[in-house]
Every structure is written in C-alpha cells, then in structure tokens.
Amino acid sequence: MDTVDMGEFVVRRASESDADALVGIDVIAVEGDDGRQASIRRWCGRGLAVVAEDASGLLGYCVVEYTFFEQGFVTMLMVAPSARGRGVGRRLLDAVAASCTTPKLFTSTNVSNQSMQRLLQRAGWSPVGLLHGLDEGDPELFYLCQWQAAAAAPDGRSPAPDFD
Template sequence: MGEFVVRRASESDADALVGVDVVADGGDEERQASIRRWCRRGLAVVAEGASGLLGYCVVEYTFFEQGFVTMLMVAPSARGRGVGRRLLDAAAASCMTPKLFTSTNVSNQSMQRLLQRAGWSPVGLLHGLDEGDPELFYLRQWQTTATDPVT
C-alpha cells in the first residue's frame, strides 16, 4: 500500500488539493474556492504519501456549534487503501466538541460503509437537499474534547 502521513493542510496545498478533488478538478469553481478557503483557515487535514497528496478532510463548527466533517475526499487512485479512515480518525481526534457529525447521500454506499467501519452511528435522514437522493447524517461521539494532534 505504501505509507502516508496525515498533517494539517497549508495554503500552499490548495492547488494540489484541487487536483485530488474530482469535483474541483472537473472545473467546479465553487469547490475550488472552498478548498482555498479551508486551507487558508486551517480547517483541512491532508493525507500525503511519497507520490503527493492522497486526500483531505475538513472539519467545521457551524452545525449547531458541533464539529461537522464538511468534506472527505480521497483521490480515486488512493481509494481502498485506508486513507479515508485515517482522515476520519484524525478529524475525530482533533474535534474540539463532544460530538462530530457528517452526512452523505443515500446513494453513496462506499461512504456509508466507511463511516460504519470507523465507528460512526446513523442519526437521521434529510430529504430535499439533492432531489431523489436523501442525505444520511452520522455521529461520532466522544467523552471529552481533544487537543489537536494533527501537525
């Protein structure tokens, strides 16, 4: 598989993250702007291997003042190698609130499997965000708040 490290993203990582993100790389300017903003604000962590960036994860605190994994993206070539799991674990370990939420579409079966393997619990379903594809919400609860172990 090859080793990789998880570290805090810097502003200089933004262009490489655009290349990792299939939506941003496909020309979505809003996603590109979000990636730049997340990097600038220190909200993203990245997985980096010898070949470069493999994926990233973003945690924000705008969901009822609780942590929320806004984005988890793994490069297609790096999927199935534990990158997503390590990024989710880093997000949970660095979360500054007792609860960490995320969501995914009902159609995203691979993300649902990853969340369940990583210890997340389904907590709700929301219709109306994406027509015909409800959003499933998940929770990973912690006993205490963490200090940021991500360098």
C-alpha cells in the same frame, strides 16, 4: 507535532500552499467546479483541512467546520481515486475525530453514496437521521461519530492532537 504518522502515509494540517494540489485530486474540482475550487482554497486558508500524504504527494483531505449547531461537522472527505482502498479515508476520519474540539462530530452523505456509508460504519459512526429536500430524489443521511462522543473528556471536550 506537525504530522501524525499513519504507517505508509502521514496526516497533517493543510496549508494554503496545498490548495492547488488538493484541487488536482478532488474529482469535482478537477472537472472545473469553481465553487469547489474556491471552497478548497478557503478551507486551506482557514486551517480547516487535514491532508494525508505519502512520498508521491497528497492522497486525500478532510474538512471539519464548527457551524452545525456549534458541533463539529465533517464538511468534506475526498480521497484521490488512485489512493482509494488504502485506508486513507478511514485515517482521515480518525484524525479529525481525535482533534475535534466539540463533544460531538457529525457528517452526512447521500443515500446513493454506498461507499461512504460503508466507510462510516466501519469507522464506528452511527446513522442518526435522514433529511429530504437537499438533493431531489437522493436524501441525505446524517451520522454521529460514536467514538468521538465516547472519547469526550468530562468537560465535554476531547483532547486535540496538535497538527500545527
């Protein structure tokens, strides 16, 4: 399956050709952050990003990497400011949880990012730890996708939708 129909928008694996459009909706990349722009191009090139799109174009993206203690980790979730409040972030999180290839899926956000914390809690993620020292004065909260942990098959792997 190339895409997963999510109602008014679809979720699909990003391609290298999506990188410029993702840079255009990422509020940090738009401000000229060369590191973020390079990361977006790398994520798209390696097939690590999943995008949500509708007839108007790309609405947001989510990146999962498998370098966090050999478990899935949502490295980035970004929803275009104009698409916020439409369920895009939740649908992206649900899609990456369903496609995660490890028994556990984690993410983190700053204590100051209340909107991300609310999204994670509504999506069924549970807080599992706090780390000081990454961003001075703004600790990092770590979350575990409980749905992903519960959905893992007996062999410890979840069935992955085919985004390719």
